[in-house]
Amino acid sequence: MAAGVLATFVPHARRRRQRRDEAWAAARSAIEAATIRRDACATAVPEADDLLARAEAIAAEGGGADSAEHAGRDARRAGRLWREAVGE
Structure with a gap:
């Protein structure tokens, strides 16, 4: 039974961690831009x-x-506002 739980939990935890890491990489990139x-x-x-x-x-x-994702959305919106302000 424990093997079945681990077989289900480990891939799910790995996907969740990967999603989090990818989302933070995108957010940091948006903040930098x-x-x-x-x-x-x-x-x-x-x-x-x-x-x-x-x-x-x-x-x-x-x-x-x-x-x-929320941080990235805010940063991208800020970038769009600054682009509009300079006429891009």
Whole structure:
């Protein structure tokens, strides 16, 4: 019975860990890209600043894949706002 539980649990745990790691890699990439866009933008965009700050706070707290996806969404939205501000 224990072997059956392990045979089910181990692959599930591995997939969950992989999903979390991939989500955090994407979130960190989005935060980095948004930071670069912020630095390249001469115009102040308060909403984008707030979104990036929230994404960075979520990243600092860590968490699972859902937290990473939320941080990534916020960072990508901030990057879009800065792109719009410079006319891209």
